Amino acid sequence: MPRLAGQIDVAKNEAILNAAVEVLTSRGLQASMHEIARRAGVSKQTIYNHYGSKAELVRAIATRRVGELTAPLDAPEATGHAEAALTAYARGLLMAYHRPGGMGLLRLAVMSACEQPDIAQVVYEAGALANRARLAEFIRREVAAGRLDECDPEQAAECFAGMVSGQRQLGALLGRPSADTEAGIDARAREVAARFIRAYAPR
């Protein structure tokens, strides 16, 4: 009788996904299923019971992480304190680049982009685009209240995110260890937010 997945051990499932993240982000996409199984303390067959193929496993990792990423997007905003809010946003972004392995999923998505473009698409839309949309919404409110210059909020949001990231995102994707300190991150977050406010101050 063929073995079809019925109800399945949740803890083992977590172990599989975590091991897959570790192995894939450190060894790259060509890491073997055998090693993932070993790291998870599970047999290879068990992985195939949960996920039909390596591609589906990668997809599962990506969608789980995307879920984690979008959850905190709904935190209440500090409307009216634009500079403080933008500073906090910048700090969060910089910390993500700073944390080793923080860009692991993103690198994985880039590596999958050739063969599984849908994964790259999901990661981009749920990560970068969703974040930008949230930022744009904030900027739109500030503009409407007259506290920021008339502008395209989407474009302004993209500018701000870009100012914050600079080359750090690319550096992280290319495996550069972060050269930042926590104090440096704080300083840069404040500086960038202030510059943005100057660039977009009402005339």
Add this chain to the structure above:
Amino acid sequence: MPRLAGQIDVAKNEAILNAAVEVLTSRGLQASMHEIARRAGVSKQTIYNHYGSKAELVRAIATRRVGELTAPLDAPEATGHAEAALTAYARGLLMAYHRPGGMGLLRLAVMSACEQPDIAQVVYEAGALANRARLAEFIRREVAAGRLDECDPEQAAECFAGMVSGQRQLGALLGRPSADTEAGIDARAREVAARFIRAYAPR
């Protein structure tokens, strides 16, 4: 007698590198040497006569492209016309993201980052860092001339490059087709340069 590389057909060498770029950037890092040879109209052995291994071939591609990218950095600057110069710079960057395949090498570098960190390093340093340094030098001169606000030129350069790129670089790496038009690129380049000038205008 062992076949060691002596003086070798230059045209064929170009064909090999070009074919390797095409195949590797479209199929990904796991593309076979056989296919590269076929695309180049060359035998696999010939590739191995030119480059000892696949890794060295990838390295050769990367360093060649890096050379192409850094060469035009030495063009004479439009000192004193900051906004125009920055607009031109922004346009060049945006066009690179816009051109399909323009980010192929970068994606290749990201994919190599796990197994051949030196390639990623070379691409980052010769590409992103060199570009930023050139931009920073320009900003430094403008600051010294009192046409821009006192600031850390390196950080300002990174901000500007980030503002220009926004999410486009990531989008390109993730295989998103460019949504820009030439007119849109022009408008964005002007807008971004103007915002930057406002952010960094002397107080």
Add this chain to the structure above:
DNA sequence: AATGCGATGGACTGATCAGTCCATTTTTCA
């Protein structure tokens, strides 16, 4: 104790691919 379900691990298949070898052909140049 019996039953059933999922986990196990090891063996196995089939495929792909880097890199080598070599007998032969083409190009280059003296």
Add this chain to the structure above:
DNA sequence: TGAAAAATGGACTGATCAGTCCATCGCATT
């Protein structure tokens, strides 16, 4: 024109790996 250098292509090796199969095991529930 003749010989050396380089290119060719096809066969071959060795390794890796995705995915399958299966006999067995452990642990529930009844």
